Amino acid sequence: MISEFRLPDLGEGLTEAEVVQWLVQPGDTVTLNQTLAEVETAKAVVELPSPYAGTVASLHAGAGETVAVGAPLIAFDVDGEDSPSGDDLAAAAGAASAADDRADGEVKADAGEKAQPNLVGYGAAPSSGARPARRARRSVAAATIDVTTEAAVNAAAPHDALPPAAAEPIVGERPRSTPPVRAHAKRRGVDLVLVAAEVGDRVITRADVDAYADRIGAAPAAPAPDEAPAPASVPQPRGERAQTRTPIKGVRKHTAQAMVRSAFTAPHVTTFHTVDVTATMELIEQLRADRSLTEHRIGPLVVVARAVCLALGRNPSLNATWDEDAGEIVENHFVDLGIAAATERGLIVPIIRDAERLSLTGMADALGELTQTARSGKTSPAELAGGTFSITNIGVFGIDAGTPILPPGQSGILAVGAVRRQPWEYKGEIALRQLMTLSVSFDHRLVDGAEGARFLKDVADLLEQPGRAMLF
Known part of the structure; x- marks a missing residue:
């Protein structure tokens, strides 16, 4: 049976979200609460868990596209008896939205209940009353990576910033990077753990990935599946002033x-x-x-x-x-x-x-x-x-x-x-x-x-x- 998952309300009355990257493709088999994609709202990047266990039938939006709340996002081929219905998901979403008094956003489940969908922004719904464990982060041969912390993320407007933090060892954590940078590193075949060991404990940028890839002789990045090849640059006529246009989103x-x-x-x-x-x-x-x-x-x-x-x-x-x-x-x-x-x-x-x-x-x-x-x-x-x-x-x-x-x-x-x-x-x-x-x-x-x-x-x-x- 084909079941569609529509983009849920991610909280605070947000009306839309942009698909940053898909972590599954049509034909992939997924489990309940497996991360499907990363979507960016007006406030945060959120990991979108699967409300079904089954096979991905189709994706209704590509990376970089903006999807309205309630619009179809992904379709699954699932067993109709074991998968939650649309009404079940809506009821669960309503219950989660009413749980604002829980700071960690957990959706509680009574002991013995079957697993429920993990609604975006509200944490996992475990079968017991215990707090869900954080997703394990990959390590490098179980080694401890000592990195030097540079300035905190303070690259935007000069009136809003956090102070620099002192050095701190990080044990086996996933390197800090944004979803587009992780996708770029994957296209270039670069392991971000190795980049983090060189740049220190700060957010890894696209330039860091390119610098590391060029140093080890990695192949140029291939275009992302959802991206069209970039048009060749056209020389500007003499005297014409160039402009760069960035979507406001x-x-x-x-x-x-x-x-x-x-x-x-x-x-x-x-x-x-x-x-x-x-x-x-x-x-x-x-x-x-x-x-x-x-x-x-x-x-x-x-x-x-x-x-x-x-x-x-x-x-x-x-x-x-x-x-x-x-x-x-x-x-x-x-x-x-x-x-x-x-x-x-x-x-x-x-x-x-x-x-x-x-x-x-x-x-x-x-x-x-x-x-x-x-x-x-x-x-x-x-x-x-x-x-x-x-x-x-x-x-x-x-x-x-x-x-x-x-x-x-x-x-x-x-x-x-x-x-x-x-x-x-x-x-x-x-x-x-x-x-x-x-x-x-x-x-x-x-x-x-x-x-x-x-x-x-x-x-x-x-x-x-x-x-x-x-x-x-």
Whole structure:
């Protein structure tokens, strides 16, 4: 019996997704929950599991094509008695969508139930109540690959970035790369594990693959099955100016729509303040020298994030939401802290849930995990949803200040500038001190200028005198 699988709602009301690459072809035999393809939404790259066990009959879209939610994606030749019906899948999808309160997105199943389809974005549905195990990653002769971490994924807009991370050994993990790069490496016959051993612990790019392939004398890349041969370049007439046109889609399209909506909905106000963070930087050096804290990467962004959570407790209007439909101001008594990250796919803002509950070391661990996930391109839609206040680290680019745009629905965002050693008045004399400029943008419908200034001053006081945190 031929059964069609239609593209499900991947969460957050997304209406379409682009097929990045197919991992199966017509005629292949697949098992339940086997990964069929990688699709890219406006927020994340998602692995699409099979809702059937059977044989792939046909693919309804090629790599690079955009498919609307509900449109046919792939057809299977399956046993009608053992495969879930379309109604079963729809009911399961509805149940999964209602499970937003589970942070890891699991779809639970009672012990003894038969295996159910693994719905996209909600994790596996095991036959027991246990959390599903992560997919095993391939290793190189079970060896440990020590790689040096370079800068975090910070190649896009200079106002949204994560800080660099320290070196960390990775045991048998799949190299970090995007789906198109993995497909390109496969066409060139290059093992990404070997490339990772040379480039270090960062996202492998197409250029890295080509450089390695050229060095070992690999054959040129063959065109992908779904790609037409590239047309030969045509010389431009003298005096004519060349252009490159790139389709507006994926994260870039979503970001543009969100920023325009925010800029023309919320009246933005930005306030700046330069802070003497010498005491904070000295504290960080002391914590880094403490052997008991070597597993926790405590840097300036970690301390700023902790200070922001403390300051929001004293200035709740910057942690509120304007509900236009209900005609209400919603004041949040928790902090879901967004950390803006510029990745190869574009701008994303993953969330640290209940950040106000975290200690300094807990915040360091949460930021480290967030960085690793964003760098590997595995941030899920659930990890990008919501957020009550955001931080963007422009200091990693050597930038001092900026006017960040609010993420839609939030009333405040703080830009953290670079730490610079400059002359500064200190105890009645001129001394070289370590300075940082903070820039906070806020929604003037919710936050008056005085409230925005008090919040910024509270953050600054905590950075100038870290011991003040004991008073909050």
